[in-house]
Amino acid sequence: MKGRLVLAAAAVGSLAVAGCASSSSSNGASGSTSSASASSGGGSGKTCTASVGFEGPITGPVAPLGTEQLHFAELAVSMDNAANKTKITLVQGDTQLQPAQATTVTQQFVSNSSIVAVVGPAGSQEVEAVGGPMARAGMAFISGSATAVALTTGKYPTFFRVVSKDSVQGPQDANYIVNTLHPKNLMIVDDQEAYSTGLVSAMVPVFQAAGVKVDHESVSQKVTDFSALVAKVTPATSVVVLPWQVAANAQQFGRDLAQQHKKALIFGTDGLFSPGTFTIAGSYVSSFGPDITAIPTDASIAAAAQSKYGSFGTFGPPVFAATHVIDEAIASVCKAGQTPSRSNVLAAIKQTSESTSILGQPISFDSHGDLTNGKFFLFKISTSGKYQLIPS
Amino acid sequence: MSFFFQELVNGVTTGALYSLVALGFSMVYGVLKLLNFAHGDLYMVGAYIGFFVIQWFGGAAHLTIPVPLLLLIMFVLAAGVVGGLGVAMERFAYRPLRDAPRIAPLITAIGISFFLESAALLLFGAQYRVYNTAEFISLSSGIQIGSVTIDSVQIMVLVLGIALMAGLRLLVNRTKLGKQMRAVAADREAAEMLGINVNFVITVTFFLGSALAGVAGVMGGLLFNQVTSTIGFIAGLKAFTAAVVGGIGSIPGAMLGGLLIGLAESFVTGYISSTYTNLLVFGLLIVVMLVRPSGLLGQAQLQKV
Numbered sequence: 001m002k003g004r005l006v007l008a009a010a011a012v013g014s015l016a017v018a019g020c021a022s023s024s025s026s027n028g029a030s031g032s033t034s035s036a037s038a039s040s041g042g043g044s045g046k047t048c049t050a051s052v053g054f055e056g057p058i059t060g061p062v063a064p065l066g067t068e069q070l071h072f073a074e075l076a077v078s079m080d081n082a083a084n085k086t087k088i089t090l091v092q093g094d095t096q097l098q099p100a101q102a103t104t105v106t107q108q109f110v111s112n113s114s115i116v117a118v119v120g121p122a123g124s125q126e127v128e129a130v131g132g133p134m135a136r137a138g139m140a141f142i143s144g145s146a147t148a149v150a151l152t153t154g155k156y157p158t159f160f161r162v163v164s165k166d167s168v169q170g171p172q173d174a175n176y177i178v179n180t181l182h183p184k185n186l187m188i189v190d191d192q193e194a195y196s197t198g199l200v201s202a203m204v205p206v207f208q209a210a211g212v213k214v215d216h217e218s219v220s221q222k223v224t225d226f227s228a229l230v231a232k233v234t235p236a237t238s239v240v241v242l243p244w245q246v247a248a249n250a251q252q253f254g255r256d257l258a259q260q261h262k263k264a265l266i267f268g269t270d271g272l273f274s275p276g277t278f279t280i281a282g283s284y285v286s287s288f289g290p291d292i293t294a295i296p297t298d299a300s301i302a303a304a305a306q307s308k309y310g311s312f313g314t315f316g317p318p319v320f321a322a323t324h325v326i327d328e329a330i331a332s333v334c335k336a337g338q339t340p341s342r343s344n345v346l347a348a349i350k351q352t353s354e355s356t357s358i359l360g361q362p363i364s365f366d367s368h369g370d371l372t373n374g375k376f377f378l379f380k381i382s383t384s385g386k387y388q389l390i391p392s
Numbered sequence: 393m394s395f396f397f398q399e400l401v402n403g404v405t406t407g408a409l410y411s412l413v414a415l416g417f418s419m420v421y422g423v424l425k426l427l428n429f430a431h432g433d434l435y436m437v438g439a440y441i442g443f444f445v446i447q448w449f450g451g452a453a454h455l456t457i458p459v460p461l462l463l464l465i466m467f468v469l470a471a472g473v474v475g476g477l478g479v480a481m482e483r484f485a486y487r488p489l490r491d492a493p494r495i496a497p498l499i500t501a502i503g504i505s506f507f508l509e510s511a512a513l514l515l516f517g518a519q520y521r522v523y524n525t526a527e528f529i530s531l532s533s534g535i536q537i538g539s540v541t542i543d544s545v546q547i548m549v550l551v552l553g554i555a556l557m558a559g560l561r562l563l564v565n566r567t568k569l570g571k572q573m574r575a576v577a578a579d580r581e582a583a584e585m586l587g588i589n590v591n592f593v594i595t596v597t598f599f600l601g602s603a604l605a606g607v608a609g610v611m612g613g614l615l616f617n618q619v620t621s622t623i624g625f626i627a628g629l630k631a632f633t634a635a636v637v638g639g640i641g642s643i644p645g646a647m648l649g650g651l652l653i654g655l656a657e658s659f660v661t662g663y664i665s666s667t668y669t670n671l672l673v674f675g676l677l678i679v680v681m682l683v684r685p686s687g688l689l690g691q692a693q694l695q696k697v
Contacts, residue, residue, distance in 0.1 A: 059510075061622050063518030189666070218667035222626045224616040227402035228661040231395060248520035248618040255617060259531045259543050260398065277520060 048086040048334035050345075052077065052326055053093060053109040055120030055130075055141075056319075060096035061221055062245050065271060066122060069144060071309040072316035073119050073323045075301070080327035086334065088327055089114075095121050097193075099129035106130040110137040116345045117141065117326045119319060124148030125194040131156035140346040142325055144318035145270070147288060148198045152368040158346055160365050162321045162357075163288035164374030169269065170202020172376055173241075173286045177267055178210040181239055185213045187264070188241040189229065191221040191249075199243035199269060221246055230256040233264050240264045245271030247278040247313075254280030273314040279385035286378045289314030291387060295360045314377075321357050325349060394539040399662040400655070405546045407654020408553035409615070412608040413631035414638065414646035415560060416478075416601025422577040422641040423597045425494070426486060429501040432628020433508035434478060434602050438470040438609025439619040440512065443521045445469060452524035459528050463548075470606035478602020479595055487591070505624070512621035521619040529614070549611045556604060557647050563600075564643060573597055577641065637677050639690020648688055653677075 054073045057066030070092065077090050091112065093105030102121045109115050110133055118134070118141040121127060127146045134141050135158050142160040149167045151159060177183065186207060190196040200216065207214050215237070217229060221244070230253065233240060240257070242250050250272045257264060257280075266272075266283040273287045291314065292298040301320065305312055329348035333340045354363040364372045379387040413435055420428045445466045450456040457465075485504055489497045525545055534543035564570035575583040576593045584590045612627065613619055634653050638645025656673045664672065680688065 059513055059518070061620070063513065063620075064520060067518045216667075217665060220670070222622070224612075224618055224623065224626075225402075225406050227406070228399055228658040229666050231398045231402060231662055232666075246520070248522060248620070251522065252617050255526055255531070258526070260541050261539075277522060 048084070048331060048340070049088075050086075050116045050330045050340040051089045051091050051112070051114040052323065052330075053091050053105075053112075053115045053118035053120075053141075054323075055093045055095050055102060055105055055109075055118060055126070056122045057097040058092065058094040060098070062097050062122075062271070064274075065145075065245060065313075065315045066094075066097070068309075068312050068316040069120070069122060069319040071312070072305065072320040075305055075308065076320045076323035077327060079301070079304070080324060080331070084327065084331040086327065086331055088330060090119075090323075091115060093120075095123075095126055097123050097126065099123075099125050102126035103129050103133065106133050110134075110139060115139070116330065116340045116342050117349065119144070119323045119326060122146065122315075123193070123195060124151060124198065127151050127156070127159060128194075131159055134158050138342045138346060140326070140329075140342070140349045142322035142349070144320075144322045145288070145315055146195075147270075148194060149202075152370045154368050156369070160322075160325075160349060160369040162318050162325065162359065162363060162371055162374075164371060164376055166198045166202045168374065169286060169288065169376045170199050171206050173199075173267070173269065173378075174203040174206035176284075176286075176378065177239055177241070178206060178212065181265070181267070183212055183237070183239040185215070185234060185236040186239045186241065187215045187217060187233055187237050188243075189217040189219060189253075191244045191246070192218055193221055193245065195245060195270075196243045200241075203241065203243075221249070224249065224252060226253045226256045227260070229253075230260050230262060233257065233260075233262045235263070237262075237264050239267055241267045242272065243269040247272050247274035250283075251278050251280065254278075254283065270314065273379065273387065275313070275385065275387055276311050279381060281381055281383045281385070283381045284378060284390075285381070285387065286376050287314040288374075288376055289316075289318045290360050290377045291379070291389065292317045292358060292360075294389060295358075297356065298358050298360070301358055317358050321359050321363060324358070325352050325354070325363060328352070328354075395662065397537075397540045399658045401540065401542050401546065403655035403658030404651065405549055405615070405654070406658065407651035408550055409608055409611055409650070410630045410634045410654050411647045411650025412553055412556060412604050412611070413627050414634035414650045415557065415643060416604045417628075417631045418635040418638070418640055418643060418646040419573075419597050419601040421635065422643075423573060423580075423594055424486070424490075424497075426497050427501065427632070428481075428486075428601075429498070429628060429632075430481060430504035430508060431601070431605055431631060432624035432626070433505050433512075434474050434605035434624070435609040435612065435627040435631075436512060436619070436621065436624035437477060437508065438474045438606030439613040439623060440516060440521070440609075441470040441473055441606065442466040442610035442613045443523060443619050446523060446528075452527035455528055462528070466610045467552075467607055470610045471603035472606075474606025474609070475599040475603035478598040478605075481602075482595060482598040487594075505628070509621050509624065516621065518620070523613045523617045523619070525614050525617055545614050549615060552607070552611070556607065560600070560604070561643060569593070569596065633674075633677060637680055637687055639687025642687065642689045642691075645687050645689035652688075 056069045077088050095102040095105055122145045124146040140158050147166045149165050190200045250268050268285045270287050272278045272285045293302045329345050330340045332348050333344045338344055357363045366372055378390040417431045485500050486497050529544050531543055572588045572593045576590055634649035635646045638649025657669055660669045660672045
């Protein structure tokens with residue numbers, strides 16, 4: 001099967017390079033992206049025009065999350081265009097959560113002079129891959145889901161994120177587990193992706209310091225059979241931590257627990273926030289994004305997303321926030337009478353100071369691109385499958 | 393000891409699933425010497441068919457027909473539609489390339505695999521579709537022996553899997569059609585000269601192999617609950633490995649290979665660590681291949697000089 005991949009790469013490589021990004025208009029206008037530089041004339045009455053790249057896993061194993069992100073990016077551009085009288089176009093790039101694919105998409109975006117900033121990519125491993133090229137191109141890029149600590153040490157000066165990092169979420173979740181759920185034995189299972197292993201690395205020291213006996217396991221994100229692993233959950237194991245991105249996998253894990261009469265409860269993160277898919281009663285889910293359906297000021301956005309795209313989780317709203325930051329930066333550049341460019345949009349993003357946002361918190365960035373005072377949200381799943389916010 | 397038996401049950405159940413998919417892979421290789429890399433995607437199509445049958449009859453929580461009838465429809469429809477899809481693949485994609493260099497149908501198979509994945513993504517969307525098996529087959533409806541649990545779905549997968557494998561073995565060894573299949577596998581040109589309708593035999597082989605993948609897809613959906621456009625990749629990978637380890641082209645070999653992989657995964661996960669499952673299982677398989685390059689039950693090809 002490895003041969004399948006090699007052959008496939010050879011067969012479709014040129015097509016992938018040529019065609020992995022496509023443009024879409026968010027305002028019903030032409031979807032084409034001009035090769036000319038972005039133009040404006042906010043002060044002179046001309047339309048404020050620019051293109052924004054979107055990088056996300058639109059296909060592949062986490063396509064449900066990537067598609068949700070794309071939908072919210074489109075929604076943000078659409079709403080911001082209407083509010084700011086801008087003509088911003090979103091250019092899609094499918095990264096499949098693969099660093100190599102993200103690099104290819106980034107190269108295309110960098111060579112497209114009309115693109116002044118990028119939303120995404122989704123995964124920390126992808127940010128690691130594209131951080132250098134983005135920096136060399138002077139292109140600002142804002143992720144709505146990359147949480148690895150190493151991304152904001154200053155090595156990627158054009159990178160920003162609207163979610164908190166693992167060093168906040170990991171210990172926060174681990175402390176909640178230790179102090180509230182009081183496990184003596186615990187199983188933690190990573191899904192062999194950078195996102196998951198990063199969180200595990202941040203959590204395990206807290207468990208060990210608290211004297212909790214930890215069984216660290218690891219399964220591929222593509223695996224769907226957990227019966228053998230669940231058999232290892234001992235009667236003394238009261239919590240299984242699943243920092244995963246695929247909610248359907250966690251649902252199956254929960255089903256296997258029930259099938260083998262295991263009483264351990266599941267504590268998941270981010271990707272498991274999926275009310276239609278992950279419904280194991282008594283489970284906990286910590287998320288970098290809030291449930292915007294429960295935030296009154298987000299009612300119009302939630303309603304628009306619901307009617308246009310159907311149900312959604314917590315991966316979309318942060319991307320809406322990221323896109324909105326870029327849209328506002330472009331609009332501010334135009335209002336200042338300048339033509340949007342990578343450099344002036346980057347400068348405007350650095351100055352971002354939103355007193356409120358779709359995430360229910362202010363948005364501003366520190367000198368390394370991290371969200372100032374970012375926080376996480378913890379939910380418990382009720383017997384009816386509803387996600388109930390646990391007050392922090 | 394109960395832990396051992398629980399892992400044994402888990403491994404045999406998963407292995408039976410791998411075996412079913414591997415059988416089709418091995419059958420097609422047997423008659424055409426073609427590595428049909430699109431075979432795993434037929435498993436995916438079967439799983440989708442099972443899901444949509446559940447939806448057609450009211451959804452998992454509100455079924456409008458009895459569960460046994462639902463299961464019968466799921467399996468029959470998946471076998472028929474996926475079998476037909478396999479026949480169409482053979483007729484329109486592989487048959488025109490039958491006399492082409494072997495790399496050509498191989499590339500075509502990869503192309504079909506990507507085509508099916510992308511078609512499923514476009515038709516059914518990116519979201520995971522969930523069977524919710526527990527809504528209509530209770531988790532507590534199986535057998536409990538001490539602390540070892542075998543639920544009804546596992547029992548059904550085992551019984552049906554064994555029955556299908558036994559039936560296929562009978563068909564190949566005891567019927568005229570089976571004899572023709574073996575003749576085509578041994579020497580296609582000689583079989584044709586003896587009056588065997590080779591095209592018909594190949595078509596039937598594709599139908600049977602694909603139908604088994606479709607049935608396995610429904611079984612996988614019932615066992616693992618989820619369907620998405622990419623699930624065929626892992627299924628195909630495991631089936632290919634099982635077929636090669638058992639001896640590609642050998643039907644008993646495919647069964648044995650599937651069971652071995654299922655059991656090895658289960659016991660490595662249970663007794664060592666899930667972290668090392670792929671490393672150790674595939675390491676073991678490399679050792680098997682080094683000792684028996686033609687697979688456990690495969691026959692070494694004679695070189696004519």
